Every structure is written in structure tokens, then in C-alpha cells.
Amino acid sequence: MKVLVADDHDLVRETIAAFLLAEGIADVETAASLDEAMEKMRLGGFDLALLDFDMPSMQGFAGLGLALDASCGRPVALMSASISRELAEAVLEAGAIGFVPKKMPSRAMVAAVRLMVRGESFAPIGLLRSDLAPGAPLAMLTRREISVLRGICEGKSNKEIARDLTLQEVTVKLHVKTLSRKLGAKNRTHAAMIARNGGMT
Numbered sequence: 001m002k003v004l005v006a007d008d009h010d011l012v013r014e015t016i017a018a019f020l021l022a023e024g025i026a027d028v029e030t031a032a033s034l035d036e037a038m039e040k041m042r043l044g045g046f047d048l049a050l051l052d053f054d055m056p057s058m059q060g061f062a063g064l065g066l067a068l069d070a071s072c073g074r075p076v077a078l079m080s081a082s083i084s085r086e087l088a089e090a091v092l093e094a095g096a097i098g099f100v101p102k103k104m105p106s107r108a109m110v111a112a113v114r115l116m117v118r119g120e121s122f123a124p125i126g127l128l129r130s131d132l133a134p135g136a137p138l139a140m141l142t143r144r145e146i147s148v149l150r151g152i153c154e155g156k157s158n159k160e161i162a163r164d165l166t167l168q169e170v171t172v173k174l175h176v177k178t179l180s181r182k183l184g185a186k187n188r189t190h191a192a193m194i195a196r197n198g199g200m201t
Contacts, residue, residue: 001117002027002045006037007052007079012102016050016079019106020113033057038070046074047117050100053080053091061094068095077116088123098122111155118157120189145179148172153192 003025007013010032017028029046031037034057041049051058051067058064067076077098078091088099098116100109112122141149144165151161158176162169176188185191 001025001047001114002029003113003117004029004031004037004040004046004049006031006034006049006055008032008055008057009052012052016102016109020110023107023110025110025113034063034067038067041067041070041072041074044072044074046071048097048113049074049076050113051076051078052102053078053087054082061090064091064094064096075116075119077122092121092123114155114157115189120187122189141179141182145175145182148175149179149191149195152176152188153195 003020005013005017005020005028007016007030013030013032017030020028029040031040034051034055037049037051040046049067049071051063053060053064055063064076064078075097076095077100078096079100079102080087081102083101083103091099097119098112098121100112100122104112115122147165148161151164156164158169158172161167162172165172176191179185180187180191183191183194185194
């Protein structure tokens, strides 16, 4: 897994890179500006580019568009010290695969990165619209579905969940489909948010 982290603040950039490396992300490169990031992205090879939305060189959503053009079709996510539902939704609608607050705990950020590398959109709980209010019907789920859902909340892949629960991967996929239908979740990220809103940690 290869991730690019771009931020104009040296300390922030290097700290996030260190978090990712410490949590098992094999290859992390950094850039101090959008231009430097795009130069590296055009060479290809990154599974995810994580860019600071507030970098002066980004110029807001214009920079995101340029980054998407340079990404060779690979996912691009934005991170920001500013947090709002409106910004998170606008970032996703503009084509980013995720919106990551800089204040996220390191392990949570790594879990978010792993989700996005697998092609799933991400924004923290409470920043994306949910079809269900807090207190979603988790009681409708079977014990096995709850176990699978816990794995999803931890950012694990179906293969990893299958290994942990001693199941076939195809069985886990069926559980994910069933529990998502029961919760009214649009995707794995949405199911995890519903679970956390319902008190699952």
C-alpha cells in the first residue's frame, strides 16, 4: 500500500506520515504543496493521495479538480482542520473519496485510509447524512452479523473478518449484504456510522 500525504506544514505532514507508517502502511511519501503532490501523482503508483484542503496552493475545490486530473484514476481524499457537514458533503460531491479531519485519532485515521484504499468513501460519523436516526435497529442483527459489523467498524476487509471469525470470505460478504439491508446502509462506511450512532464501539 502506497500513500501520498500533502500538507504545507512540516510538522503536520511528517506526523501524519509517521502515524501511517507506525500502523503498518508500507510506503508513505510526502509533499509540501499541491504542485509537488501532482508531480508525484502523475508518476503513478499511489493507492491514495491525502491532501490538505487548507494548503494555500489548493485554492479550494479548484485544487481538488487538478489533483483528480493528476491522480491517474487513483483515489484522492482531503483532510482539513475545519470540520462541517457542508464541507464534508461538498468534498465528496466534488469527486474526493473521503474527508478526514486532522484531529482524528491516529488509529482512526489509519482505518479511514485503509477503507479509502479499498475504494470506499469516508467521512466521520455525524458529517454524512444518514437514513436512520441514532439508535438504529442493531437488535435486528444476528450475533454473527454483529461480529461482522464490528470488523467493518474496525476498518477490516472481508478477508480479514473471515480470518478472524473462521468463516469463508463469501459468507462474510453475504453477512455484509444482509446487515446492510437490515440497517438501511448504502455501503460499508454507512453501516459503520449507523453502528456507532447506535452505540457500538
